[in-house]
Amino acid sequence: MSTDSNYAHPDALVTTSWMADHLKDPGIRIIESNEDILLYDMGHVPGAVHIDWQRDLQDHTIRDYIQPEAFADLCSRNGITPETTCIFYGDKSNWWSCYALWVFRLFGHEKVKIMDGGRDKWIEEGRPLTREVPHYEKTDYPAPSMRRDAEIRAFYDDALAQSRGNLPLIDVRSPGEFRGLVTHMPEYPQEGVLRGGHIPGAYGIPWKQAVNNDATFKSAEELRKIYQTDLGLKPDDQIIAYCRIGERSSHTWFVLNYLLGFDKVRNYDGSWTEWGNRVGAPIEKSL
Amino acid sequence: MSYPPKLSAIIELFTVLPDAEKRETLIAYADQAKSQEPRDGETFDLEDVRKDEECTDTVAIYLRLDERGGAHFRISLGPQVQTLTRAMSSILCKGLEGVSPAEILEIPADFVPKIVGAELVRLRSQTVYYLLTRIKSVSKVWLQRQRSATGDINS
Numbered sequence: 001m002s003t004d005s006n007y008a009h010p011d012a013l014v015t016t017s018w019m020a021d022h023l024k025d026p027g028i029r030i031i032e033s034n035e036d037i038l039l040y041d042m043g044h045v046p047g048a049v050h051i052d053w054q055r056d057l058q059d060h061t062i063r064d065y066i067q068p069e070a071f072a073d074l075c076s077r078n079g080i081t082p083e084t085t086c087i088f089y090g091d092k093s094n095w096w097s098c099y100a101l102w103v104f105r106l107f108g109h110e111k112v113k114i115m116d117g118g119r120d121k122w123i124e125e126g127r128p129l130t131r132e133v134p135h136y137e138k139t140d141y142p143a144p145s146m147r148r149d150a151e152i153r154a155f156y157d158d159a160l161a162q163s164r165g166n167l168p169l170i171d172v173r174s175p176g177e178f179r180g181l182v183t184h185m186p187e188y189p190q191e192g193v194l195r196g197g198h199i200p201g202a203y204g205i206p207w208k209q210a211v212n213n214d215a216t217f218k219s220a221e222e223l224r225k226i227y228q229t230d231l232g233l234k235p236d237d238q239i240i241a242y243c244r245i246g247e248r249s250s251h252t253w254f255v256l257n258y259l260l261g262f263d264k265v266r267n268y269d270g271s272w273t274e275w276g277n278r279v280g281a282p283i284e285k286s287l
Numbered sequence: 288m289s290y291p292p293k294l295s296a297i298i299e300l301f302t303v304l305p306d307a308e309k310r311e312t313l314i315a316y317a318d319q320a321k322s323q324e325p326r327d328g329e330t331f332d333l334e335d336v337r338k339d340e341e342c343t344d345t346v347a348i349y350l351r352l353d354e355r356g357g358a359h360f361r362i363s364l365g366p367q368v369q370t371l372t373r374a375m376s377s378i379l380c381k382g383l384e385g386v387s388p389a390e391i392l393e394i395p396a397d398f399v400p401k402i403v404g405a406e407l408v409r410l411r412s413q414t415v416y417y418l419l420t421r422i423k424s425v426s427k428v429w430l431q432r433q434r435s436a437t438g439d440i441n442s
């Protein structure tokens with residue numbers, strides 16, 4: 001099922017070929033999550049449902065995620081039970097599928113996986129796409145008792161404490177954003193940040209270092225070199241990852257947590273669009 | 288200013304469509320984006336092929352003027368361009384067919400949310416506006432060249 005058995009949790013990944021052979025397995029739900037909001041409608045993996053990071057996972061009035069009742073409703077209408085294995089995939093090297101997976105983990109959904117290489121690899125290999133939207137029988141997903149914010153999510157105050165305590169903060173944005181030269185991703189429009197730079201003391205390790213050209217994750221050995229040998233992180237370190245709005249850092253969170261086995265990693269989803277606009281937030285530049 | 292007739296008809300169609308059908312219609316336009324690319328043997332009066340720093344992929348605009356001074360656009364888009372932008376390229380090629388470059392410069396961008404709808408316009412979907420900007424830019428350059436050629440530098 002996985003591409004590298006040396007990952008800490010190799011069963012957190014499925015390959016595209018495994019996926020192709022298990023499209024109709026009972027007990028799984030294939031979930032597409034993209035940046036391009038219409039991409040699912042243009043064609044998707046047969047049987048896949050669409051979960052949109054903004055429409056489905058975020059509260060529409062408060063900058064926060066949906067509440068447990070709304071999550072339960074989302075799962076129910078997509079035919080997901082607490083026992084369903086949710087396999088996420090999407091565009092942009094799986095940024096948004098990792099983000100959706102992370103939100104599912106926020107609500108305690110245990111059985112989650114990523115299709116390695118995402119949508120692009122599936123298409124590149126000539127695998128089938130359909131425009132048929134599947135309809136699954138509604139389930140009765142119980143509302144989770146709480147969101148696990150304290151375990152895998154960091155807020156501004158947590159990131160500030162991390163910075164002041166010289167604990168590991170990983171800025172996964174591009175080098176230009178980290179250095180404060182630009183306030184947007186390369187090849188992306190401005191997203192309304194007043195200042196450029198990074199959280200004082202953060203390491204600049206772009207998310208992209210963790211993937212190959214075909215969007216698959218690098219091997220366990222390569223990932224260990226990046227994060228452990230070169231950066232000096234240890235599996236029991238308390239780590240906070242951030243980017244601009246939390247999607248690229250979800251990708252790194254997945255790598256550290258599932259592929260390398262670091263179990264104290266949190267994603268700061270407020271990220272730079274909060275920090276770079278926040279009155280009084282200290283900023284470091286490396287021009 | 289009122290919109291050119293063909294563009295106006297498209298806007299009116301989208302205005303009355305419920306969200307689900309609006310989405311389906313956008314997908315249909317996105318499907319047609321390939322057919323708006325330059326065809327073998329076609330020649331153009333102006334070509335503007337580039338990838339701006341804040342864009343995901345290359346956007347190429349090709350302008351041909353007919354004998355009555357009406358503009359005809361072809362647009363080719365790189366593979367990473369978003370679906371919404373692909374739809375808008377088809378809409379603009381059809382909606383601006385035969386409109387003069389001077390008229391194109393006067394078209395307000397406020398029709399974009401009427402077509403796309405509030406749900407689909409996101410921060411990272413701003414290239415739907417960018418396409419109109421690029422089309423206006425090409426129209427402006429063509430007009431400036433025409434004026435230079437005729438010595439009308441004060442226009």
